[in-house]
Amino acid sequence: MGVSALAGCSDNSASDDGSGNDGSDDGGSGDDSGSDDGSSGPEVRETTMVSATNNGVPTNMHLNPIATQNYDDIVGAHVFERFVAYNFETQEFEMAGLEDWSVDGETFTLTIREDLNWENGEPVTARDLVTQFRLEKKTSGAIWDFAESVEEGDDEKTVVFQLAEETNPRLLRFAIGSQSDRIYAYHPVYEEFLDQEASAVQQFEWEDDVVANGSFSLESKSEQAWTLARNEEYYNADNVNFTELQVLQRADNTALQQGMRGGELDAMSSMFAPPNIANSMPDQVQEINTPAKWGYGIVFNHEHEHFGDQNVRQAIAHVLNRELIAQNAGPRTKAVPEVATAIAVDDQERWLGDQIDQYETYGPGTAQTDTAAELLRDAGYSKSDGVWEDGEGDSISAQFATPSGWTDWTTATDTVADQLNSFGIEVEIDSKPIGDFYGDYIEGNFGMGAFYWLPGGARSSFPFYPLRWEMLCPDIDGGHGFPTGEKTLPAIDGSGEMTISPLEEIKEITSMTSDEEATEVIRRVAWHHNQTLPFIPVTEKQEQTWISGQKFNTPESDAQVLGVKWASQWLPRVGEFTAAGN
Structure with missing residues (x-):
């Protein structure tokens, strides 16, 4: 691209x-x-x-x-x-x-x-x-x-x-x-x-x-x-x-x-x-x-020692006040998704239907720091001198990449960094020319950073495309290293657990000729993204x-x-x- x-x-509801x-x-x-x-x-x-x-x-x-x-x-x-x-x-x-x-x-x-x-x-x-x-x-x-x-x-x-x-x-x-x-x-x-x-x-x-x-x-x-x-x-x-x-x-x-x-x-x-x-x-x-069907999000290196941990990603999502980020970056042109998953803002209610209330919102308008702290403690982290560390004393920290010259993204990144640093996750902003920005992501040379969470355009109106895209992320040649194999997650309705192979399931939509067939698969894979957070969707442009x-x-x-x-x-x-x- x-x-x-x-x-x-x-x-880029149908x-x-x-x-x-x-x-x-x-x-x-x-x-x-x-x-x-x-x-x-x-x-x-x-x-x-x-x-x-x-x-x-x-x-x-x-x-x-x-x-x-x-x-x-x-x-x-x-x-x-x-x-x-x-x-x-x-x-x-x-x-x-x-x-x-x-x-x-x-x-x-x-x-x-x-x-x-x-x-x-x-x-x-x-x-x-x-x-x-x-x-x-x-x-x-x-x-x-x-x-x-x-x-x-x-x-x-x-x-x-x-x-x-x-x-x-x-x-x-x-x-x-x-x-x-x-x-x-x-x-x-x-x-x-x-x-x-x-x-x-x-x-x-x-x-x-x-x-x-x-x-x-x-x-x-x-x-x-x-x-x-x-x-x-x-x-x-x-x-x-x-x-x-x-x-x-x-x-x-x-x-x-x-x-x-x-x-x-x-x-x-x-x-x-x-x-x-x-x-x-x-x-x-x-x-x-x-609608751009495109916007500011956070991508993780899923092979990173800290950001590869689902609890850490969920904690970060709870910490972020996404509505404040949108307010600072340009409220006239930014919408915040109700549910954190790879479905565009205007399309979530249509595709998730009555189940939408069962998906985690991560508190889009608040900083849910208590919930975030509990998730980190459950994963073996503790706070020392205001900084979250793992059992070996290594802090959760990152150079947070962002593209230089994208003015609204710069403002959004400043707000993200302020919120994470205040919570005790150490973030230093690393603003790069666009070529270097993409190059580091392609090489997997990052911990977390700014990146769009929807591929954009008309294609993103159909959840098949953004749900698959977040897993494969061809724009950075899959440099985020997201694991697409079988996983066990809490069931959507809270009754026990469910097993899902997200990439294989989303591919099933290819041969489905009706929305009714596709909807159940879309909801399952959307739930997978909601829980595992390949990306954190912050705003849609x-x-x-x-x-x-x-x-x-x-x-x-x-x-x-x-x-x-x-x-x-x-x-x-x-x-x-x-x-x-x-």
């Missing part, structure tokens, strides 16, 4: 199956959210939409999505069309680059919309997508958790996956339904990598002659900005009534805030702004909040997207279309962010 996708401080239908497996809504009735759109104006990122200097970045290092995902989102768009407001998928998708037994079929073309006028075909998916098999793309092969269908617009077994339709849809999942592999460019190792395509930096199929094409880039031009071949080009998009490079979040507040910028995909900054924005600037009505017509603040992330990228495609001409 690229750094730009992870920099959430600068990286309907019956999360896809906008009734749980049957015959595909999505068929709504392409566009104007394809033959009517012409508004007059095209010589207007430039200006946005910005702090992803990196454009001349050092590229537009090959499969090469995540130095890929500019913000620019790529305008240049390449997505398969579908998940609307967090309606909790349904809307068709975009696809016209339809369907699941039938052990096949998953994608139908590319007839009018999806590359900027050179050539149609986007099944050959392009088969090339893309075969390359992504080399890099362990999400769909390959379930698929065995992919082939062209009966015509040039049909792609067919053969599945390893009958598969839960939700999992298949979410596997290609993230806002970062794009159609990009123009076959004449990517064909040469099919017979090479994964490293070859991952090192390909697509900078010259980029072939777009999205609403904009690459025109040029400099050290200061990307310049994109309206793509006349785009199927919804009539909805885009301005000629140019510039994405400026800015060094930090403060510069982005100043640009939005001062009228230099027309939109920002994601920009954290504390209350004082948000409240100082001009009246024409609109803030759009969507609400994304802050920004659009300005200074030069552009914008939707009403309660419009459902704002539920698609990112609104600044989606609205121009569907004619909801148009140049006003004033």
Whole structure:
């Protein structure tokens, strides 16, 4: 995963199956959210939409999505069309680059919309997508958790996956339904990598002659900005009534805030702004909040002499006043989960149901120090001179890693450290550049530290993904060393004990075709996480997207279309962010 996708401080309850239908497996809504009735759109104006990122200097970045290092995902989102768009407001998928998708037994079929073309006028075909998916098999793309092969269908617009077994339709849809999942592999460019190792395509930096199929094409880039031009071949080009998009490079979040507040910028995909900054924005600037399904948490090294002890992890969870952490880090954009498990805030009640009261909350709004002390004493620890020590006199202590430059995370980490030190667990903050931060986690060179506890995006709406993700944590190559084998835990209802193999059980959902089947497994594995704490979930972020009505017509603040992330990228495609001409 690229750094730009992870920099959430600068990286998502559903309907019956999360896809906008009734749980049957015959595909999505068929709504392409566009104007394809033959009517012409508004007059095209010589207007430039200006946005910005702090992803990196454009001349050092590229537009090959499969090469995540130095890929500019913000620019790529305008240049390449997505398969579908998940609307967090309606909790349904809307068709975009696809016209339809369907699941039938052990096949998953994608139908590319007839009018999806590359900027050179050539149609986007099944050959392009088969090339893309075969390359992504080399890099362990999400769909390959379930698929065995992919082939062209009966015509040039049909792609067919053969599945390893009958598969839960939700999992298949979410596997290609993230806002970062794009159609990009123009076959004449990517064909040469099919017979090479994964490293070859991952090192390909697509900078010259980029072939777009999205609403904009690459025109040029400099050290200061990307310049994109309206793509006349785009199927919804009539909805885009301005000629140019510039994405400026800015060094930090403060510069982005100043640009939005001062009228230099027309939109920002994601920009954290504390209350004082948000409240100082001009009246024409609109803030759009969507669930991130991502947020600040604490990850443990489960092979550590102290933090590998479940009692120690539970004690830390009891000590932390998570509501105070959220209050300090930004209460407007932070939610605290009621239950400490790997299910997003808005989804917990739906999936845990009447059993939710049986799960441990660890006191989200209080510091339960007496309970924490009892847990540590039961594990053989004692307190000496205000510090908790084990039987050999070694204190519970850690360098607490946190990424430098993520301002709200820095504040959260300061609060965590204060609370733990006051209790007698010695914590010293270790702020690292993002590369070193990830590197130490990947190598298992840590005791505990800050890390996101949900993988983020639409995919995290279905508990299968975050529950599995916390155990495997592929973002750090499993560097937290969490044991996934059989465990014996207290029963959920308090009547004795239960035995669970959490990773094996969560994998069972793969072949379950209904929510009713999956719910019992989700509750058991959620209970496992609640008791063993692979992570401590502290806060979940609400994304802050920004659009300005200074030069552009914008939707009403309660419009459902704002539920698609990112609104600044989606609205121009569907004619909801148009140049006003004033």
